[in-house]
Amino acid sequence: MSSIIGIDLGTTNSAVGVWRDGQSVLIPNALGHVLTPSCVSIDDDGSVLTGRAAHDRVHTHPRLSTSSFKRYMGTDREVRLGSRTFRPEELSAFVLKSLKADAEAFLGAEVRDAVIAVPAYFSDAQRKATRIAGELAGLNVRRLINEPTAAALSYGVHLGDRESKFLIFDLGGGTFDVSVLDFFEGVMEVRASTGDNFLGGDDFTEALAQSLCRRNHLSMSTLSPTAAQRLNQLAERAKRQLTQNSGEAIAMTLTVEDKPYTMEIDAAEAERLFESLLQRLRKPVERALRDARIPVDSLDEIILVGGATRMPVVRKLVSKMFGRLPAVHLNPDEVVALGAAVQAGLVAQDAGLEELVLTDVAPYSLGIDTSVQVGQNDFVPGHFLPIIERNTIVPVSRVRRVFTVRDQQDVVIIRVFQGEARLTRDNVSLGEFRLEVPRKPAGQAGADVRFTYDVSGVLEVQATAIPDGGTRSIVIEENPGVLSPDEVRERMAALADIKIHPRERMENRALLARADRIYEELLGESRMFLANHIARFQALLERQDAQEIAHAHKELSSLLDSFDAQQTY
Template sequence: MIVGIDLGTTNSLVAVWRDDAPQLVPNALGSVITPSVVGLDDQGLILVGQAARERLQTHPQLTTALFKRHMGSGHETTLGQRRFRPEELSALLLRSLKEDVERAYGEPVEEAVISVPAYFSDAQRKATRIAGELAGLKVEKLVNEPTAAALAYGLHHKDRETSFLVFDLGGGTFDVSILELFEGVMEVRASAGDNFLGGEDFDTALLQHFVASQREDAQFPDINGSGILHRLRCEAERVRQALGQQASETFVFSHGGRRWELEVTQDDLQKVSAALLERLRGPIERALRDARIRVADLDEVLLVGGTTRMPLVRKLAAGLFGRFPALHINPDEAVALGAAVQAALKSRAAALEEVVLTDVCPYTLGIETTMQFGRQYESGHYLPIIERNSVVPVSRVKTVQTLQDGQARVLLQIFQGESRLVKDNIPLGELDIPVPPRKAGEVKLDVRFTYDNNGILEAEVTLPDSGERHSLVIEKNPGVLSPEEVRQRLAELASLKVHPRNQQVNTLLLARLERLYQESLGEARSQLAQLAGAFQQVLAEQDPARIEAMREAVQVRLDEIEQSVWQ
């Protein structure tokens, strides 16, 4: 038996294909929604779901949530005397969902299609596969969450052509995908997202707002005290959900015999969430740009994920797209139902014979290269080979050459990401290739990347002169930066000594160059890399006149590039 699973940051669901339709499976408590929380009881036994969630406040040292956000990293969580990796915690949750289905249908569950955020990295996807394996499941396929939601929606419209955007804001992640449906083919045109933006972040904003309001009260407890932060977070979640139904709600916190209250209105929530709402715009604009589609050409906008129930999110979506989003699908259930549809496609269900799904590679994949600016060479630059939102399976090749006379080896370092410099992207692996020692530029290497439907990347390097080949299959989990490491790097940047490039006008231009580089593809991206490198070299010379002249020239060129992107 094969099932579809929505492995969510806050809640998880499981569904099966029965009677030519996807059906959600209730857990032992009769609910189709299982909180993504794992813990230990007082005897050291594992608790999963609602029972564990109830102990988040009372037994924070024995309970954990939000572990999906650490998937693909080396982060560990201590529960009692035991340390757990995110894959292990996810496996305990998956095993519970698997047992729910086996209890409901009396059949063993051996295979699963599991949903992941569209913007999940290579490492995070592989960690999800490992979690499935630890739970005793053969993971047939990982399906992107917006794609799964579109599958659930698309079944009702498969007889007509349509294009739609899926706006998926869950508990911990935000994804946006643009899809077209025609003649039984559902084609993903583009995906984008933010892996650290979801309902939990709105809860944090509310929590911080409440704590700030009590700043003058010397008796207000340290929020890092035992269980206090969890209690505040749970109250923030309650208030946020209440504000989805009413104009105001009272934030209440009791401790040590005292009680603190703060009335929170819709306007208050709007203000404290302003930065989060602004972050929703970037992925939407990127997906529209990559898909080469305008808002007016979309037939519908689908809201998926529990956080889209917030009125301010729906208001933002309506304003961005100039229409009211479609609300006829349950935002909490759509992903799980779509995962069951994908499971049925894998098992070749008769009712779905005519449905074909194509997807895209959500990230750019490339190698480190050295670029020439005048007479100077600068290493650490990113050479994209497979650009984001390429339809998979895909194979692309680019040719590089040796840099030095007598060079005997080439170290090919493979990265994933959208930044211009490899230090800001995710390393995936490397190939150390022996080459004949000749004059610089005489030895050429054809670098081919092949990315398949299962998210596995193969890098192959061929020396055209000899026909010699070297290959590397990127299958192992390389890990990614944890949230702690990200904060540490930001702190390191903030402590750097002042340099002319930190002058506001120059910093603004560098930020714009980086944004446009990440938003662009192909030749435009190459031009932007050259412009950025040249401008940084002028900054390093610290000649104000040259910097001003170069800055004006670059700004003119950026205006031209940015204008052409939307034409």
């Protein structure tokens, strides 16, 4: 029987795991690492690189490489890499294909089925786009699981013998989720989920980069792509150093056209710089607790998830908000993948797992466009009428009655929206249809509009005319920015023509990409010294002597480690 794998498709890093011998096991990639950078690059021969090799080429070949594309899932935004353009689903599919290949190498068998974790605050369009990415990668996505729920599974919250309430604080590279969950009698119920799909560790990195530019009267928009990537790399390194060494000032130096631009920053100054971002973290937490109707002191555990929660300013914020230290005894980069593997085991009905019921909620309110009366005969259209409010447990079916606003009106247009804004123009349109109603005086005819929303994110909207009972309905399966089935088939055919860099050669390709990155950062004799080693290694690759290549790989890797340790370039 083919194994079902669990995948954390992250903004910064991705990981894959499997439920095996009664536990979750993370699967190493071709380089032996369990975390694979969510990066894609086009190599010199036109083949696609993913993971560590692509990550290093983001700095050396910015026009051929990309990252953080998860933020644009569910939109029609395209990224140009060389002569080709790719949608976020296609870029994600390259990463998923890489994880699938790693799993097949580890398990020694073909992998067809997967559980993929997504941010709890992902919209319907983003969830559908994730499923399409899996399909493009040759995977049958058996289930999407919310990342906070996956994290709770990895912490074994469901293994307790008493009711427990806990909050998951999930800050990744590009998205932020907060979920309040309640476990009781074999049921893990999501009480509330909220978040910010455009807030993550990348924003803290950008704040540092922007600060360096402001202090030196530079404009990021005028930097060359190479200089901009170098600045981002410096800011990312400074952020990590602040995390590891919060008591010391960190120096950042960007060289542009042989002129150095410098900034020093310590932990206290960084906290002031990040203040607006920290405030953005507070609001979803407060909203989730309000929606869940759970007081802070009744929470049994606060669990941190996502690599960005390693930042001291974030942990300090959480500790202040809840008056206690959060749970951090599992690697925050790995907990989602571990939990997705548990869910994969549940889907496969593994005998070693007790049956667990997972409930979910609608992450956004769903409703229709209506008119609001402002005078005796005056109505203003464009107002949002929620029918299923956010954080309602799904599956759910709700109905609201609406009436005509004009005498002898014979049709109503049911326009469906998703969001929280008062006016429909500020929400996301999901579709519309017309319903004929009896010609009567205003307010004496109308429709009962029923929304039915299932756990797969499929919304059915049914309208029944009153008083005669005529009915029309639509199923909202397509979303603006999401590929149609025909478009998916076209994209699959196009991707089949693209050459994927062989997995068995990835270790050497990743080493060369790392060497190229460090070479660009060095100067003088060190640069020439490294160039000679790179040329020698490439020559050995051409000779295809496995023993010589292995020895040279180790030698070049050690040299690069020494340059990285110096951090003087």
